[in-house]
Amino acid sequence: MTFPVVGMVGGGQLARMTHEAGIPLGIRFKLLSDTPQDSAALVAGDVVIGDYRDLDTLRDFARGCDVVTFDHEHVPTEHLRALEADGVPVRPGPDALVHAQDKGVMRARLDALGIPCPRHRIVADPADVVAFAAEGGGFPVVLKTVRGGYDGKGVWVVRNAEQAAEPFRAGVPVLAEEKVEFVRELAANVVRSPHGQAVAYPVVESIQVDGVCDTVIAPAPGLSDQSSAGAQELALRIAAELDVVGHLAVELFETRDGRTLVNELAMRPHNSGHWTMDGAVTSQFANHVRAVLDLPLGDPRPRAPWTVMCNVLGGDYPDMYSGYLHCMARDPQLKIHMYGKDVKPGRKVGHVNTYGADLADVRERARHAADYLRGTITQ
CATH class of the missing domain: 3.40.50.20 (Rossmann fold)
Known part of the structure; x- marks a missing residue:
């Protein structure tokens, strides 16, 4: 065969x-x-x-x-x-993938679909940024390179006209967005097949540190059933409208006035879905494989009431393997996933997953393991 x-x-x-x-x-x-x-x-x-x-x-x-x-x-x-x-x-095809490649194309298409996003505009120069800021009540505003940015790269929070000059030095198009006063960041992960079957994972809370995902909590604590279903439906609608095949992550802002705004799209397995490797019946990676091969999709439901993922970032302690003894003995349910990368400060070199019925306990276990492996704690 x-x-x-x-x-x-x-x-x-x-x-x-x-x-x-x-x-x-x-x-x-x-x-x-x-x-x-x-x-x-x-x-x-x-x-x-x-x-x-x-x-x-x-x-x-x-x-x-x-x-x-x-x-x-x-x-x-x-x-x-x-x-x-x-x-x-x-898969995904170029007509879909361009919406994850080009932030200007993404914003224009989401606008046409009536999907709520932060106020935005392509800007030509620092003076245009000043005008955009004035339209929304002043600085700060967020500037993003239209293509190529990730993990906080290609993104600037600018607070005056002088700071607005930096993004234009690369000579690439720049998107200006309002700086959203959000309560927290959420992510809705869905997977869609060529024949249109789609599944949605629980909506998660994503906690960022210095523009890099640090912790993901599944499901997002305190999110109402109505809000969770609304975010899932929004992600499924985007996947269908853009004809996405494979995994789609929709990164969201939950605002202080109760709105949900689309921040970014990713058309591939995503950091906010790493928890599914141990916390869901079928992981985002397994479902992405199924989707691109047009196989029936697997069950996305969680295996436990709570799952927490913490990224393991490189620090000044390169010998992470020696930390396995302590982490595995302390928490036999802990799942460690390392990427085979050289350890460099701030670099994502792995992640840990924990799960259980008590959220405070699950969070503490994940945080402890990630910090111990990084060397920021010693016991």
């Missing part, structure tokens, strides 16, 4: 964990990675080293793949259209 080959563009931890999810199904993975040291390249059996920005490299890579998918959104849109013209199934 011949099992399909899934081509994964990108060699990061998302590719590594997607590959892991395909192993029980006998799915073969082919990886296009920047370097042999990338997280997924260390564990995948069929690895091509090359530049995803080169069309010939992409075409050579796609030969022999039954479907091509991604662990990032940076492949040029025109290259993906060329692959489709060659007859290669690309």
Whole structure:
């Protein structure tokens, strides 16, 4: 029996964990990675080293793949259209993925669909930023590069005209947005298949530190059933309207006046869904594999009342393995997921998941393990 080959563009931890999810199904993975040291390249059996920005490299890579998918959104849109013209199934397709690649395109499309977003406008120069700020009552405002930003990169909170000059130095289009006074950040994760089947995971609270996801709580504490269902329905609607195939993460602001605004879209497995590896019947990675192959999707329901994910960031303590003894002995239910990366300060090198019936206990266990592995606590 011949099992399909899934081509994964990108060699990061998302590719590594997607590959892991395909192993029980006998799915073969082919990886296009920047370097042999990338997280997924260390564990995948069929690895091509090359530049995803080169069309010939992409075409050579796609030969022999039954479907091509991604662990990032940076492949040029025109290259993906060329692959489709060659007859290669690309999932999500370029017409969908462009909404995660280009923040200006995303905002325009969501506006057309009547989906609530922060006030925004493409701005041409610092003077245009000043005018945009004045329209909303003044600074601060948020400036974002239209393409290429992630994990806080390509994002500036500017408080005056002088600070507004920095984003334009790169010579790329800039999007201005109001600085939303939000209560907290939420994320609605859904998965959709080519034939239109879709599933929604519980809405989670995502806690950011310095622009990087630190902690995810599933489900979001204190979120009403009505608000949770509304966020799930919103994410499912976006997935259908944009014809997304695979995993879609909709990052949301919950505002002080009770509104829910769309902040960002990601069309790939997402940090806010890592909790599903141990906390859901079917993980985001397993369902992404199923979706791109047009297999029936798995049950997204949680296994426990609460699951908490904490990212493990690099610090000044590189020997994380020695911390396993303490963390595993202290909490036999703890799940550790490391990415095979060199430890560098502030770099995501892994995450931990904990689960149970008492939220305070689950949070403490996850926080303790992440901090101990990083070396910020010693007992």
